[in-house]
Amino acid sequence: MSFDFEAAVVAPFRMQPGLRRLPADARQLTPLAAGSRHQREKLAVLSTFAHQALLSRAGFDAGPALQALFERAAQMHPQAWAWDGRRGHALLAGTAVDWAGDVQQVSAGSFGLGDEVARCLRQLAPAWRLVGLFSLAFAEDFAIVDGRDASIPWLAVTLPSHWAPETKVGRHFAAVHAPVADNATLLKASESLTRLVCGSERWERFVWTVTDHPRLHAHPDRTDPARWQHTPIAEAWWRTEHQTFLPLPRHDQAVFTIHVQVQPLAEVLQQPGRAQRLLDAVASMSPEVVAYRGLAAVRAPLLQWLAGLAAPTADPVRP
Numbered sequence: 353m354s355f356d357f358e359a360a361v362v363a364p365f366r367m368q369p370g371l372r373r374l375p376a377d378a379r380q381l382t383p384l385a386a387g388s389r390h391q392r393e394k395l396a397v398l399s400t401f402a403h404q405a406l407l408s409r410a411g412f413d414a415g416p417a418l419q420a421l422f423e424r425a426a427q428m429h430p431q432a433w434a435w436d437g438r439r440g441h442a443l444l445a446g447t448a449v450d451w452a453g454d455v456q457q458v459s460a461g462s463f464g465l466g467d468e469v470a471r472c473l474r475q476l477a478p479a480w481r482l483v484g485l486f487s488l489a490f491a492e493d494f495a496i497v498d499g500r501d502a503s504i505p506w507l508a509v510t511l512p513s514h515w516a517p518e519t520k521v522g523r524h525f526a527a528v529h530a531p532v533a534d535n536a537t538l539l540k541a542s543e544s545l546t547r548l549v550c551g552s553e554r555w556e557r558f559v560w561t562v563t564d565h566p567r568l569h570a571h572p573d574r575t576d577p578a579r580w581q582h583t584p585i586a587e588a589w590w591r592t593e594h595q596t597f598l599p600l601p602r603h604d605q606a607v608f609t610i611h612v613q614v615q616p617l618a619e620v621l622q623q624p625g626r627a628q629r630l631l632d633a634v635a636s637m638s639p640e641v642v643a644y645r646g647l648a649a650v651r652a653p654l655l656q657w658l659a660g661l662a663a664p665t666a667d668p669v670r671p
Contacts, residue, residue, distance in 0.1 A: 354382065354611055355592040357620070360558035363632035367641060369545055374554040380596045380609055381425055382491040383432035386444055387463030390491045390511070393568045397510040398484055399472050404571060406480045409505040409522035417496050417506070420600045421607050422486065433489055440482055442489035445469045449485045453478025483508050492609040497525075497597070499550030499604045502543055504528060511568045511612045513561075513591060514575060514646070549597035550606045559593040561645050562634070562654060568612050579646045585657045590617040627661035634658065 359372070374380070384391045397405055408414060419437070426435040434441040441448040446459035447469045455473045460466035469488055473481045487493070487508050496506040502525045509517040520528045525546050549555055564583035565575055570591075576582075583589075591614050598607040621627045634647070635655055642648050 354594040355558055355560070355613060356594075357623075357626060358629070360560055360592075361626075361629050361633050363629075364636035365633045365641065370557045371545075371548070371555045372557070374556050374596060378554065378556070378596075379428045380492075380554070380598055381428055382611060383429050383444060384489060384491055386446075386461050388491075390568060391445075391488055394488055394510045395468060395472050397569055398487070399475060401571070401574075402476055402480070402484075404516065404518045404573070405508065405510045406476070406483060407507045407509075407517055407521040409503075412505040412522075414496060414506045416602065417600055417605055417607060418483065418486075421494070421598065424598065425486070425490070433486075440485055442469070442485050445485075445489060447473070447485060449473060449482045451482060453481040455481055455485075492611045494610075495608040497546055497549060497606045497608050499546050499606070502546040504608075509610065511610075512571050513559075513593060513612060514565075514570050514572055516572055549608075550599065550604055552599055552603060554597060554599060556594065556596045559595065561591050562617060562630075562647065563589050563591045563614075564646075565589065565591070566614060568614055580650050585650060585653050586618060588617045588654075590615050590620045621658075621661055627658050631655060631658035631662050 360370075422433070422435040422440055425433045432442070432444050434443060439448055439450040441458065446457065446461050446466075448456045448458050455470050457467055457470045461469060469485070472488070473484050476484050487510060493509040493511055494507070495504050495509065497503075498505050503522060504520060504525065505522055507517045507521050525543075563570075564580045566589050591612070594611040594613075596609045596611075598609060600606060621630065634642075634651070637645075637647075639648075642651050647654065
């Protein structure tokens with residue numbers, strides 16, 4: 353996983369930016385194999401709910417930011433993405449799209465009928481087809497952060513974590529994070545934070561939660577509002593986001609990347625020390641954070657289960 357468990361899961365738990373500089377060799381993008389889990393879920397969302405995933409503030413020109421993003425992707429992963437300034441080619445999907453929205457099936461894909469990506473893209477508005485191809489080529493979702501007014505004027509988010517992208521586009525950073533529990537630190541730092549991530553350096557942060565929802569796509573319109581009725585704690589899921597900020601040449605904007613991953617919690621906690629680390633973090637959460645993360649109804653049994661995993665095994669009795 354790209355998620356750093358030891359760096360992210362700490363006690364006492366606090367809602368804060370938690371930024372750290374990316375290593376010089378970090379690539380920030382994760383190519384998708386044809387038919388991978390991320391690609392299949394993204395295909396389903398773009399085929400049915402694109403109006404909730406591909407969003408732009410009226411009048412905003414995302415062209416320069418996207419040009420820089422496409423160029424950077426071609427440099428990071430030439431085996432997966434080619435960009436000539438006019439046309440993007442997702443090599444692993446065998447599909448290419450140009451700025452005008454012309455979709456070309458360059459070669460047959462290696463799953464399904466072989467043309468799933470191209471058929472999905474042709475359903476989109478021409479202006480979004482190149483972005484759609486890029487979204488299907490990489491695991492990450494994307495947003496543009498505008499440092500001039502601390503807003504998020506553009507989003508391509510297919511795998512949201514219990515939030516609705518269509519309610520966030522064009523809004524100020526502080527307004528976007530207003531529903532977050534214990535958000536005082538985030539809101540106080542909103543202006544300086546956006547200036548920082550829109551500078552010349554690259555940054556990353558990690559977000560995590562325990563959830564009953566197994567899919568990558570967790571838009572609130574498609575998740576059960578009555579949480580935890582059908583999922584025992586022992587079958588819970590570990591949902592994480594590796595978020596990064598990719599600076600752009602203008603230095604007043606940045607591309608925000610979100611890599612969502614979901615794994616069985618029990619598998620994640622098999623590594624020594626992790627159950628105790630998570631126990632301490634959850635136990636230190638405020639009631640507001642527990643409620644915000646949908647854990648209020650299961651906090652006690654979750655802590656009890658984690659304590660059982662964290663308890664040291666007694667040494668066998670020796671004669």
